[in-house]
Amino acid sequence: MIDYQHVTLDYSVNGPILRDLTFTIQEGEFFVLIGPSGCGKTTTLKLINRLLEQTDGDILFQGKRLKDYNLRELRLETGYVLQQIALFPNMTVAENIALIPEMKGMDKAAILEKTRELLTKVGLEPDQYLNRLPKDLSGGERQRIGILRAIIAHPKVLLMDEPFSALDPISRSQLQDLIKNLHREFGMTTVFVTHDMDEAVKLADRICLMRAGEVVQLGTPDELRNQPADDFVTEFMQTSGGAK
Secondary structure (H helix, E strand, O other): OEEEEEEEEOOOOOOOOEEEEEEEEOOOOEEEEEOOOOOOHHHHHHOOOOOOOOOEEEEEEOOEEHHHOOHHHHHHOEEEEEOOOOOOOOOOHHHHHHHHHHHOOOOHHHHHHHHHHHHHHOOOOHHHHOOOOHHHOOHHHHHHHHHHHHHOOOOOEEEEEOOOOOOOHHHHHHHHHHHHHHHHHHOOEEEEEEOOHHHHHHHOOEEEEEEOOEEEEEEOHHHHHHOOOOHHHHHHHHHOOOOO
């Protein structure tokens, strides 16, 4: 699905930000990038929708080099959810969610029907939320709307960059359950960045643990827990959760 082939990013005087990344994200899997601050996990994510460009190596998306995609086409096929959801403040919930499907030429009546269906699925009553503005939503509600906006047009891949880290523990746990259920239902390839190993273990099919721009270990949660590649993996599992 997404193949990193000897990917390096090096444009700083302090050395490479990413070093010779080579791995494959399988179609339909929930793939988590994790590691300490500054390890390159968000940078690795941003290469997928070309918010950043590597200096060496290639990334293939469904067998085609990312560099060969039309940028607008690529981003319309890529859902993106951030820690701070950038909902347009003067647009209603319905208008925010409809942005991408309208750009892809979907029928407005079909968009509204799908919006109502998805709002119900995430526990938000459509008649109460469709015409609300972002300022009238809680943090957890804004994240739900951001997720729906990202998935309504059925992107081929969903990118999530620490989307729940600013939420209270209860909202965070609820949204972890929600995104896991949505992933199970829709089967979208999902690439998720976090610094919390408990979150990674809960969500991931596979975890890619990074340090200083390199992959230290890539495997299932059980493999990282029971077969750590080195002392760094063992220590990270213990100090960042996930050692249970």
